[in-house]
Amino acid sequence: MFNPVQLQMLRLISEAGPLSRTELAGRTGMSKAAVSLLTRELLDGGLLAETETVRGTGRPSIRLGLLGSSAHFVGVSLVEAPVVMVLTDLNGKLLGRHEIDWSNDASEVGRLIAAGLPALTAGRANVAGVGVALSGYVDPSQTRCLKSTLLGWQDVPAASLMEAEIGLPTAIENDAKAVALGERLFGAIRDKGSFSLISVGDGIGCGHIINGRLYRGSHGGAGEIAHATIEPDGLPCRCGKRGCLDTVASLMAIQSSARTAGLPGDVKALEQLASNGHGEAIAILHRAGAALGLAIAQIIQIIDPERIIVTHRHGALDGLYGTVTRATIEANVLPRIAGEIDIQFRHVSADIWARGAASIAADKFLSNPVLHQKDVV
């Protein structure tokens, strides 16, 4: 339908915001004549719209922006209960939110999603696709779940099963990878650079964006730092190994350690105790921070990204845990690199998974912008 240069234009505008035709000509390397023709098709197709006119010397330039309403995306988080569905537009703007029941049966999930769609979309048409984030490994085509312990899946064609119920193009992806892509496509870091996003929650996940593209690894296993060995001969992990990052630094692990020590499992309470000088609380948080920091340092040493983003909920990294994490990164990365890397800690809400999932659908749409029949249901 659209040619590769047009797709490139959509990506450029998605990254940089509205651009004038002349700017597009410069960035794509096409002539102004070509841009004029190609953008006309995109305008006619309803994907772009003239947003603002910028005045300077000479004729004002007209910025062309993505027409958000040209396509909507549904993102579903199968990461935890309740299952959150969100609706976004092409710019990543959140337009709706809906919760549905949990299920670990793919077809049933599909039915629940389908049933939730009317409430979510509130009559909005142009839903271009559905993305589902889940904990586990996903194949390169983003249709089969190779393995998910949480869902009890092993080589399940989950996307196909759901798609059969939903009637819209559906793709699945690993939760952390979806969040990383969400940051690239819908978030603050929309450039062609490289970053790794580490999400700290009940578990720990990581997704890499390399040269602007989601890097999934050869077996969908890139970024599996939760089961990287951080403490050789450490605690046994449910994965069968020992001393995995997950056994020390995840909120679940911290909670478990705290309870064993007769302390409250809540991280905030633990941080409070630590700030009052409670030795055991300090030890638990220090150990978690040291482990997470070491793992992040390994990532930096191995792939040297431009940025590291650590997302956390409930302010989990606002206290000692975060401080030790930062200090440990600093101490275990070569100084000349450490100074160059932008490390951000960021609060996020529970909806981050669903938004990331929506970005999976949006990414597919930007590679093949076809609107489907179900528009006017």
Add this chain to the structure above:
Amino acid sequence: MFNPVQLQMLRLISEAGPLSRTELAGRTGMSKAAVSLLTRELLDGGLLAETETVRGTGRPSIRLGLLGSSAHFVGVSLVEAPVVMVLTDLNGKLLGRHEIDWSNDASEVGRLIAAGLPALTAGRANVAGVGVALSGYVDPSQTRCLKSTLLGWQDVPAASLMEAEIGLPTAIENDAKAVALGERLFGAIRDKGSFSLISVGDGIGCGHIINGRLYRGSHGGAGEIAHATIEPDGLPCRCGKRGCLDTVASLMAIQSSARTAGLPGDVKALEQLASNGHGEAIAILHRAGAALGLAIAQIIQIIDPERIIVTHRHGALDGLYGTVTRATIEANVLPRIAGEIDIQFRHVSADIWARGAASIAADKFLSNPVLHQKDVV
């Protein structure tokens, strides 16, 4: 000069060996008509040649292969003394070898290279470029050395300085990255996949090929596992940190540990002692293997490559060291991933650096196949 499709054809043939025009049409997506025209230019330009005719049913197909002699590359290893220069053709075939004096002055190195060229090339024309491998960080344009402890360089425009003396396009690259690219371009793994190459020698280096391309990292620091922390609170390292892989697993570190224990510094001798049950020798080698294995496991968990190649000299990894390395990798990678990854240990000679360096020049040539004036010096 040549269009992108023609460059793609050169890469395809470099990867897969000689291909017929029909095969090229299939792989590039071009029509047979286009391939016929485009290959003719490449044949006329002297880059391709008809190599063999394959008979089957129907008209035999004529394979087109890279004409090795169409371009020659000089690779120089500034990694250790003596400085080795090699001459290769476009297929990576070694055509010459020459040693020159060591210097850490870039212009002087340039003069030494220039002086060595006649002996190396032995009258062969079409030298398209020079690549130099060195220990340190190199900028993305492969012209400036940002930092090299060994050479005492800090932000030195080394490639430009050398080029001024040599009169041929010259590029520099980190040693391990050059070796990894050499494997991709000249070696056994010429596909578009992903692998990490770990080179174990006096020091330890690592280069990543991701989706068929050298991944350098945002600051040229990808793969710096030598200074990844493997033993927190371990021995101090010259980089200022503690417990770096380099302090435990490099041949230098092993040698140093052995001498401290009053044992021979040679790895072979140490392996011999270990196989006779010498406790201290076993401990040193075991510790090295555990460290290297853990570092490789981290790489696998973080980037999930298709392959890991560990290169070593003097058979350093043939004994206990290698055995422990393998076992440690196995024990610290998620089983479902471990089983999927091809891990190879490979003996290499000292010329591997220079050959890798030549591949840097070859890679540039394949992106812009222009032969330069100096041909007929």
Add this chain to the structure above:
DNA sequence: GACACTTAATTCAACACGTGAACCAATAGG
């Protein structure tokens, strides 16, 4: 306020490139 100047965007004839279909070439097998 008329005019020159500047930059954005469009139009249009010219053209380069890739394609499909037909054609020629070279072999194996009957």
Add this chain to the structure above:
DNA sequence: CCTATTGGTTCACGTGTTGAATTAAGTGTC
């Protein structure tokens, strides 16, 4: 010797892109 089969070439044609000219829409100046 004929046919089937596959590889490779030729050529008229169409599509998509370009450069130059043109139109458009402003600002700054005297």
